[in-house]
Amino acid sequence: MTTGELPGPAPDDRQLPEGRRNSQGIRIDPEAEAEHPPEEAVLSALVKHEPGVLAEISGLFSRRQFNIESLTVGSTIDDTMARMTIVIEEPRPGIDQAKKQLEKLIPVISVRELADDALERELVIVKVDGDEPDKVNAITQMYDGTTLDAGPRTITAQITGDEQKIDDAIDAYAQFGIREIARTGYAALARGEAPTAQVTPPNRAPTEAQVATQEVSDD
Amino acid sequence: MSERASVPKDETEEAADEATESQDTADDGIATGADAVAAALEGAGVELIFGVQGGAIMPVYDALYEHEAIDHVTMAHEQGAAHAADAYGIVSGDPGVCMATSGPGATNLVTGLADASMDSDPVLALTGQVPTDLVGNDAFQETDTIGVTQPVTKYNIFSSAPDEVGDDVGTAWALANDGRQGPTLVDLPKDVTQGETDRQPAGPQTPDTYDPPTEADDVVVQEAADALAAADRPVILAGGGVIKGEAWDELHQFATEYEIPVITTMPGIGAFPEDHDLSLGMAGMHGTGYANLAISNTDLLLGVGTRFDDRLTGGLDTFAPDAEVAHVDVDPAEISKNVHADYPLVGDAKHVLRQLDDAMSAAPSIDAWRDTCQQWKSEYPLDYEMPEDEPLKPEFVVEKFDEVTDDDTIVTTGVGQHQMWACMYWTYVEPRTWVSSHGLGTMGYGVPSAIGAKLAAPDQEVVCFDGDGSFLMTGQEISVAVRENLDITVVILNNEAIGMVRQWQDGFYEGRRMASEYPWIPEFDKLAEAYGARGFRVEDYDEVEETIQAAREYDGPSVIDVIIDPGENVYPMVPSGGDNARFALTEEQLEGL
Numbered sequence: 001m002t003t004g005e006l007p008g009p010a011p012d013d014r015q016l017p018e019g020r021r022n023s024q025g026i027r028i029d030p031e032a033e034a035e036h037p038p039e040e041a042v043l044s045a046l047v048k049h050e051p052g053v054l055a056e057i058s059g060l061f062s063r064r065q066f067n068i069e070s071l072t073v074g075s076t077i078d079d080t081m082a083r084m085t086i087v088i089e090e091p092r093p094g095i096d097q098a099k100k101q102l103e104k105l106i107p108v109i110s111v112r113e114l115a116d117d118a119l120e121r122e123l124v125i126v127k128v129d130g131d132e133p134d135k136v137n138a139i140t141q142m143y144d145g146t147t148l149d150a151g152p153r154t155i156t157a158q159i160t161g162d163e164q165k166i167d168d169a170i171d172a173y174a175q176f177g178i179r180e181i182a183r184t185g186y187a188a189l190a191r192g193e194a195p196t197a198q199v200t201p202p203n204r205a206p207t208e209a210q211v212a213t214q215e216v217s218d219d
Numbered sequence: 220m221s222e223r224a225s226v227p228k229d230e231t232e233e234a235a236d237e238a239t240e241s242q243d244t245a246d247d248g249i250a251t252g253a254d255a256v257a258a259a260l261e262g263a264g265v266e267l268i269f270g271v272q273g274g275a276i277m278p279v280y281d282a283l284y285e286h287e288a289i290d291h292v293t294m295a296h297e298q299g300a301a302h303a304a305d306a307y308g309i310v311s312g313d314p315g316v317c318m319a320t321s322g323p324g325a326t327n328l329v330t331g332l333a334d335a336s337m338d339s340d341p342v343l344a345l346t347g348q349v350p351t352d353l354v355g356n357d358a359f360q361e362t363d364t365i366g367v368t369q370p371v372t373k374y375n376i377f378s379s380a381p382d383e384v385g386d387d388v389g390t391a392w393a394l395a396n397d398g399r400q401g402p403t404l405v406d407l408p409k410d411v412t413q414g415e416t417d418r419q420p421a422g423p424q425t426p427d428t429y430d431p432p433t434e435a436d437d438v439v440v441q442e443a444a445d446a447l448a449a450a451d452r453p454v455i456l457a458g459g460g461v462i463k464g465e466a467w468d469e470l471h472q473f474a475t476e477y478e479i480p481v482i483t484t485m486p487g488i489g490a491f492p493e494d495h496d497l498s499l500g501m502a503g504m505h506g507t508g509y510a511n512l513a514i515s516n517t518d519l520l521l522g523v524g525t526r527f528d529d530r531l532t533g534g535l536d537t538f539a540p541d542a543e544v545a546h547v548d549v550d551p552a553e554i555s556k557n558v559h560a561d562y563p564l565v566g567d568a569k570h571v572l573r574q575l576d577d578a579m580s581a582a583p584s585i586d587a588w589r590d591t592c593q594q595w596k597s598e599y600p601l602d603y604e605m606p607e608d609e610p611l612k613p614e615f616v617v618e619k620f621d622e623v624t625d626d627d628t629i630v631t632t633g634v635g636q637h638q639m640w641a642c643m644y645w646t647y648v649e650p651r652t653w654v655s656s657h658g659l660g661t662m663g664y665g666v667p668s669a670i671g672a673k674l675a676a677p678d679q680e681v682v683c684f685d686g687d688g689s690f691l692m693t694g695q696e697i698s699v700a701v702r703e704n705l706d707i708t709v710v711i712l713n714n715e716a717i718g719m720v721r722q723w724q725d726g727f728y729e730g731r732r733m734a735s736e737y738p739w740i741p742e743f744d745k746l747a748e749a750y751g752a753r754g755f756r757v758e759d760y761d762e763v764e765e766t767i768q769a770a771r772e773y774d775g776p777s778v779i780d781v782i783i784d785p786g787e788n789v790y791p792m793v794p795s796g797g798d799n800a801r802f803a804l805t806e807e808q809l810e811g812l
Contacts, residue, residue, distance in 0.1 A: 002722070002725055002786040002787070002788045002806060003604065003784060003786050003787055003788065004603060004786075004787045004788035004789060004790050005604075005788075005790055005804060005805040005806065006508075006599070006600075006601065006602065006603065006790045006791060006804040006805070007599075007600065007602055007804070008508055008598050008599040008600075008804050009598060009599075010804070010808055011800075011801040011802070011803070011808060011811070011812070014512060014800060014801070015512065015516055015591075015800075016515070016516075016798075016800050016801070017515050017516050017537075017539075017540050017541045017800065018540070018541065019540030019541040020536050020537065020540050021535050021536050021537075021538060021540055021558070021559075022535075022536070023535060023536075024535075024559065025527070025535050025538070025555070025557050025558035025559045026559040027540065027541075027542075027559070048428075051377070052365060052366075052369075052377070055366065055369070056369055059369055059370060063370055093555065093559075096555070097552065097555075097556060100551050100552035100554075101552050103551070103552075104550065104551075104552050106373070106374045106394065106426060106428075106429060109428050
């Protein structure tokens with residue numbers, strides 16, 4: 001026997017609202033876009049070059065369930081800072097949230113989402129069977145690659161380019177029997193004079209962050 | 220957690236002597252990293268540390284031996300130290316400081332840090348660590364404290380040099396305090412705290428890249444103010460950020476000037492006086508019926524310092540579905556995280572409420588809406604039944620205690636049914652009088668938080684409503700209240716069960732009460748007496764008032780074990796993910812949802 005019940009009109013006898021929200025907390029409105037399909041975004045983050053920063057950022061992405069395609073980190077011309085290039089695939093609200101969560105981390109100096117025309121490059125090292133060295137060499141040349149090692153059993157080559165080119169090259173090598181590959185993930189910079197991620201203190205107000213995003217998409 | 224100190228101290232003692240001679244007073248003398256830690260704490264104005272000794276943190280304790288300005292309270296368990304520091308932070312507004320040794324000391328702090336992280340409570344944790352050259356070797360009492368605490372702290376740092384350790388502590392203190400508050404941690408390897416340095420730490424300061432916003436964008440402020448002035452059914456949702464941002468006066472001014480009804484979240488309790496006509500109390504899973512109807516039917520929701528947690532919103536599809544949302548928060552990452560903000564107002568609550576006030580052209584014409592809210596208040600009273608011939612109702616005990624205490628009385632709680640009754644049947648009229656575990660829902664928070672609250676506000680009465688299950692987790696901290704002679708009252712609303720789980724089992728698991736009821740439970744009044752506190756036991760209505768009086772009159776900690784109706788449930792209730800407007804008032808309604 002349980003108690004604690006309270007008086008008052010039952011659920012069906014109450015004034016109930018008519019509207020609804022979607023799973024992203026957005027009111028469902030015919031004029032507004034209700035569904036956001038996943039899209040790929042390239043984020044560049046300038047971070048303090050300290051122990052544990054990579055773990056902190058990768059931990060953030062995993063515990064908040066952001067879908068990460070690649071993450072690279074490397075030094076910059078300033079020894080105290082490193083640049084991370086992160087490719088994520090999320091619906092638009094998820095990308096915006098990922099940027100804000102990144103900016104919130106104390107060692108993160110600034111974050112910027114790169115425009116579609118940004119300079120994005122990846123490197124792959126491919127090790128294939130060495131039975132047909134001439135054909136392998138032809139593929140390597142076709143993709144402007146370099147042969148790193150050639151022996152009686154294996155040939156190892158490197159290709160650089162955007163994701164599509166790397167995928168195509170790997171497909172082309174597949175006929176020889178790929179033994180192993182290693183891909184680096186993207187390194188990227190904004191095109192032209194546009195800064196990739198500024199050294200000045202981050203602009204934490206989202207209205208201005210939105211302005212920055214606007215500029216990127218207007219480019 | 221003891222370990223024999225193995226590092227010879229002759230050299231550091233000599234250094235300390237030299238340093239002492241070269242300074243005007245002994246307090247300024249810094250010879251070691253540990254001295255720098257103590258100096259940094261003193262420089263930040265820290266007066267009290269909650270902690271537990273242990274091998275790797277001994278150098279810091281040793282340095283504190285000389286610092287009479289900083290008191291230390293030894294807690295029974297490191298979790299108690301973290302919760303006490305958390306409550307100290309909530310009540311004082313300044314970071315509470317807790318300290319523990321490496322390994323188990325540090326891991327025992329984790330629950331408290333996670334709690335502080337979820338509720339944005341300012342806490343600075345200092346943990347000992349094995350000497351740097353042993354780190355990574357699985358040394359005795361070694362744990363990767365930085366790795367373990369990363370997800371549950373706002374910031375943490377492994378201090379790597381005696382010359383830097385003082386500044387590391389100052390930075391962590393400042394980051395716990397500034398912007399959106401939260402827990403921070405400094406890991407202190409023993410060789411760093413024992414190492415030589417004479418460097419006076421800089422005062423507490425955040426890194427130069429840390430720049431929390433203050434004022435919101437003027438254009439958005441104007442748009443939000445215009446929408447508010449034109450709204451038909453506006454409500455203000457005041458969250459914990461109103462209290463953390465010390466914006467309660469601005470909230471009161473704004474709400475009363477434009478006569479807009481105010482709802483609070485659970486951490487927002489005390490942000491607006493609950494005895495005010497405009498107050499609708501708390502919304503959410505166990506919110507009042509009128510708050511949940513108002514938040515469901517509003518057409519403009521001004522959320523201030525709230526993160527729209529799922530216990531507040533219920534299912535997002537039905538949360539304030541007709542409302543434009545104006546969201547004030549100091550943390551941009553909270554804006555549109557859960558509920559889309561039509562008017563994102565990133566800034567400090569105090570400033571943004573002033574900006575909104577300046578931008579308001581007129582008060583909204585909402586007489587009919589206010590009448591509707593008042594009508595809901597009369598339709599959905601918190602009127603529980605109280606048959607005299609049946610076991611005690613917990614609601615009655617909470618109400619009676621509220622009646623005899625002052626407005627500034629601080630209430631702390633554990634987590635569960637008792638916490639909800641303490642929310643609903645006590646009328647909170649002042650900020651920083653409600654101290655609880657909201658986001659993490661940490662059973663056992665009650666007793667240590669009462670200790671922290673009392674030490675932060677020695678002139679205010681402190682009462683802890685606890686459950687029997689929660690008390691079993693941290694009740695040993697009563698020994699600390701006895702030792703420190705803290706005049707607190709712990710009221711255990713004892714239903715011999717993990718009551719909220721039992722309520723869910725009855726509601727959602729066909730009454731299959733697996734592992735929720737205690738087949739045997741200690742007599743808490745006798746347990747309290749064994750610890751050196753006063754113990755009372757209450758089973759009948761006519762004992763309630765006199766026992767409360769006796770416990771309050773006793774100069775020291777007392778524990779009242781109140782045997783309540785074991786079948787009492789918490790209503791109203793919105794099932795997890797449910798529709799706030801369809802809250803259940805009865806078991807039958809709950810089963811129909």
